[in-house]
Structure formats: structure tokens, C-alpha cells
Amino acid sequence: MTPPTQIFLPTHGGQLRQIASRYGFEPEQLIDFSANINPAGPPxxxxxxxxxxxxxxxxxxxxxxxxxxxxxxxxxxxxxxxxxxxxxxxxxxxxxxxxxxxxxxxxxxxxxxxxxxxxxxxxxxxxxxxxxxxxxxxxxxxxxxxxxxxxxxxxxxxxxxxxxxxxxxxxxxxxxxxxxxxxxxxxxxxxxxxxxxxxxxxxxxxxxxxxxxxxxxxxxxxxxxxxxxxxxxxxxxxxxxxxxxxxxxxxxxxxxxxxxxxxxxxxxDSAYVEETRRENYLRRTWLEREFASVKIFTYPSSTNFLLLRFAADVDVQLLWEKMIAEEQIVLRSCANFEGLAPVHLRTAVRSEAENERLVHGLERVLLRMKR
The missing domain is CATH 3.40.640.10 (Type I PLP-dependent aspartate aminotransferase-like (Major domain))
Known part of the structure; x- marks a missing residue:
């Protein structure tokens, strides 16, 4: 699909309705990596x-x-x-x-x-x-x-x-x-x-x-x-x-x-609490390794999200938009974080299958942007 000519950058994560409407999708078609919410859903x-x-x-x-x-x-x-x-x-x-x-x-x-x-x-x-x-x-x-x-x-x-x-x-x-x-x-x-x-x-x-x-x-x-x-x-x-x-x-x-x-x-719900911490640690460390293998830098994190840094020649805002339009994946634009260079995006840690789709999606889009 053809992206809008002017890039739309939400001021918060989790704005799927706005983004879906803007890019011609239904909200359920998008995978939201922009909001740092437990992917397990409510207990x-x-x-x-x-x-x-x-x-x-x-x-x-x-x-x-x-x-x-x-x-x-x-x-x-x-x-x-x-x-x-x-x-x-x-x-x-x-x-x-x-x-x-x-x-x-x-x-x-x-x-x-x-x-x-x-x-x-x-x-x-x-x-x-x-x-x-x-x-x-x-x-x-x-x-x-x-x-x-x-x-x-x-x-x-x-x-x-x-x-x-x-x-x-x-x-x-x-x-x-x-x-x-x-x-x-x-x-x-x-x-x-x-x-x-x-x-x-x-x-x-x-x-x-x-x-x-x-x-x-x-x-x-x-x-x-x-x-x-x-x-x-x-x-x-x-x-x-x-x-x-x-x-x-x-x-x-x-x-x-x-x-x-x-x-x-x-x-x-102590069982939910312990399982969340265990799963998040395993999934976050897996993501860190996978991002490193495709040359995407991640900062050390103790949370359920990672801050990604891209090479200086990558148009990060265009990358953010292409991930939506071409891969139906919503990352967190960091454009409104004061004091942060425009080479960053933030991603939540989600399920194993979704995390794998994110890594492969980023790899594909970055490769297409180089052509």
C-alpha cells in the first residue's frame, strides 16, 4: 500500500486506532510494539x-x-x-x-x-x-x-x-x-x-x-x-x-x-507475577541477541522494552512508517523524547512469535531501504 505523504507520529505509544485509520488498516491487523504492556494480557x-x-x-x-x-x-x-x-x-x-x-x-x-x-x-x-x-x-x-x-x-x-x-x-x-x-x-x-x-x-x-x-x-x-x-x-x-x-x-x-x-x-496473583518476570527476561535477552545479529544496537534494559539505535544513514522515521505500511508492525517513535538523537526507536517485548516477526520484519525493511 502507498503510505501517506506526511509521516504521522503519535505522541504516545498504544495509539492503534489512530494509526490504523491513518494507514488504511483495521486495528486488529497491527501488532503493537509501541506500548509497554504485558503481552500475556490481564490475569x-x-x-x-x-x-x-x-x-x-x-x-x-x-x-x-x-x-x-x-x-x-x-x-x-x-x-x-x-x-x-x-x-x-x-x-x-x-x-x-x-x-x-x-x-x-x-x-x-x-x-x-x-x-x-x-x-x-x-x-x-x-x-x-x-x-x-x-x-x-x-x-x-x-x-x-x-x-x-x-x-x-x-x-x-x-x-x-x-x-x-x-x-x-x-x-x-x-x-x-x-x-x-x-x-x-x-x-x-x-x-x-x-x-x-x-x-x-x-x-x-x-x-x-x-x-x-x-x-x-x-x-x-x-x-x-x-x-x-x-x-x-x-x-x-x-x-x-x-x-x-x-x-x-x-x-x-x-x-x-x-x-x-x-x-x-x-x-x-503471585503466579502471574513470577511467570511474567521469567518470560520477559527470556524474551528480552533473546531479542537483544537477535538484534545484535542484524547489527541493530540495543541499550542495556531491565524492563519489558528495548531502545534501538540505528546507523546514521538510516531514515528512522521513514523506517517507522514502512514497518507499519509493509509489515503491519507499530514501533514507538522516539521523536518526542527530548534529548534523544533521531536514530532511535523503542520496542516492547512481546510473545516469542511476535518478537520473531519483529526482527525479521526490521531486517526485510532495512534491506529494501538500502536498494
Whole structure:
């Protein structure tokens, strides 16, 4: 088929309806490697719980629990913390907005490349942004002492970080990250830490540390790992006083009863959790080897996605488009990741068959582009 003359680049992953409409496909004809969602789909236990909930009219007739008691209990048990240290909302952005207001952040240090919603949320909240370019040669990894020194030089009162980092997947070990938080505390600097993908390396999380470190707020996602992003559940963890101040700035009924039921059930499905981690590791390492064999560079990742770097002579945006038009595969365009050279694409880790199709598809398209 003939691609549109102007390349369409979505600002987020997972925009299959837009892309399918743009390129003349049905959404189910496309394989989505642009969104970092568990390819296993939701746990069977979640689907059963939702079906049972929908069989009870009271679930829909009654307002959700304002305190989200059962959900916070499940989150607390999964994380080893108390409900009083947890705030819940329908996604990361409302939690970050509430945190910025409650902490009265004036100037935030933002290492890039990073998720585009970070800067947008900071700007919308009237917070000044001090941008810092992470070195590509270091795999965009965090160097705690360098980060703190740069934050101090820029007069920042907060740092907004992601661990593992997005879009690179780079991990800063829990020890190094805790050192950074403790050093920042000495200078009265708050640390806002997005751990959306820490479920793949849970031993490196600072979720429990956030309870005792007064200058730290950790943000977690439930929906990516458990493949239920349509239900929108995220939570923040900090000291009891910080969480109270954050909760005071959240709208009432931040998540629906059905979303609460699904997330609570998912968090208790330990078999699903362990299988996801095992399968993701095997599939990611297989992809890394296969990409290396066809001369596509991948950055070290601890997540369910890989950042790909292509040769300088490859038109990456045209490659992104041709993968859709010719192979029905949607990768994540990295055009809107600040501080990232235009030779990158990001891919999720999916099933074995889909991953194999991705590697062969890229190989075919790259070969055709050279002719």
C-alpha cells in the first residue's frame, strides 16, 4: 500500500486506532510494539473478578469507597507498607500534579531523554524546568553524584527521575538511588521517583524507603505490568504526612469500583507475577541477541522494552512508517523524547512469535531501504 505523504507520529505509544485509520488498516491487523504492556494480557483472576463484579448491580449503583480501603490494603500488602503511606489516582499524572502542589515545587531538575508527560505536567503546574542531558555513551544511566551536583548548580528544589529509566530501560541500583535521595535531603531537595517499570526488578525499588525518607515520593503503576491500562490505576508512596498533603489535593473518587476490584485481585496473583518476570527476561535477552545479529544496537534494559539505535544513514522515521505500511508492525517513535538523537526507536517485548516477526520484519525493511 502507498503510505501517506506526511509521516504521522503519535505522541504516545498504544495509539492503534489512530494509526490504523491513518494507514488504511483495521486495528486488529497491527501488532503493537509501541506500548509497554504485558503481552500475556490481564490475569485470568482479574477477568473472573470483573465478571463477578458486573453480576452485582450494587457495584455500579453505589459510589466507590472514598478511602479505597480494600485497594490500599492490597497495595500495602504487595509493597510491605501501611495504607496511610499510599495515595491512589487514575494514572501517574494526577499524582505528580498533586505532589508538585503539596510540596510547592518551584524549579525541578529533569534529566532527558524522558517521558514527555514529565515536562508537560511540570509546565502545566507552573514549575520551572532545568533540563539535563544524560550521556548517550553511558546508556542514559543515572550517575547520582553528577545529577545532584547539576541540580544544585541549577538551583533546583526537586528532581524528577524514573527508575528504570524510560525510554532507555537503564536501571540505577537501589543503593545508588537511595544515596542520591539522602544526599538530596541534606540540601532540602525533594526527589520524585517514577517506578512504573520496577515490577520487573522489584529488589531495586525504593517503595519501602519512601515511608521513612521525608524528601522522597515514589510513584508506581499497577496497570502496565498486569496489562490493564484501560482501568487506569497508579499510586504514590511517601511518609504519612506527605501522603496526607498529597491526598488533600486529589479529586474525590479517583478510581472506579471496577478498577479497584481489578487491581486488588491482580496484586494477589503471585503466579502471574513470577511467570511474567521469567518470560520477559527470556524474551528480552533473546531479542537483544537477535538484534545484535542484524547489527541493530540495543541499550542495556531491565524492563519489558528495548531502545534501538540505528546507523546514521538510516531514515528512522521513514523506517517507522514502512514497518507499519509493509509489515503491519507499530514501533514507538522516539521523536518526542527530548534529548534523544533521531536514530532511535523503542520496542516492547512481546510473545516469542511476535518478537520473531519483529526482527525479521526490521531486517526485510532495512534491506529494501538500502536498494
Amino acid at each position: 485470568a483472576s482479574v477477568l473472573i473478578a470483573l465478571q463477578q463484579a458486573l453480576g452485582d448491580a450494587a457495584i455500579l449503583v453505589a459510589y466507590p469507597d472514598l478511602e479505597l480501603t480494600e485497594l490500599k490494603k492490597a497495595l500495602g500488602e504487595a509493597s510491605g507498607i501501611l495504607a496511610e503511606n499510599i495515595a491512589v489516582a487514575n494514572g501517574f499524572v494526577p499524582l505528580l500534579e498533586a505532589a508538585l502542589r503539596s510540596l510547592k515545587i518551584a524549579r525541578c531538575f529533569l534529566p532527558v531523554p524522558s517521558f514527555s508527560e514529565y515536562r508537560q505536567t511540570l509546565t502545566n503546574a507552573g514549575v520551572e524546568v532545568a533540563q539535563y542531558y544524560l550521556p548517550q555513551g553511558e546508556g542514559f544511566s543515572y550517575q547520582p553524584e553528577k545529577l545532584l551536583r547539576a541540580a544544585l548548580d541549577n538551583g533546583c528544589d526537586a528532581l524528577l527521575l524514573a527508575n528504570p529509566q524510560n525510554p532507555s530501560g537503564a536501571l540505577c541500583g537501589a543503593g545508588g538511588m537511595r544515596d542520591l535521595v539522602e544526599m538530596a535531603a541534606k540540601h532540602r531537595i525533594k526527589v520524585l521517583l517514577d517506578e512504573a517499570f520496577i515490577d520487573y526488578v522489584p529488589t531495586e525499588s525504593l517503595t519501602r524507603s519512601a515511608v521513612e525518607l521525608e524528601n522522597l515520593i515514589v510513584f508506581r503503576s499497577v496497570t502496565k505490568f498486569f496489562a490493564i491500562p484501560g482501568l487506569r490505576v497508579a499510586y504514590a508512596v511517601s511518609s504519612a504526612s506527605s501522603i496526607q498533603n498529597l491526598n488533600d489535593r486529589l479529586a474525590p473518587w479517583p478510581v472506579s469500583s471496577l478498577a479497584s476490584e481489578a487491581a486488588s485481585t491482580a496484586l494477589q
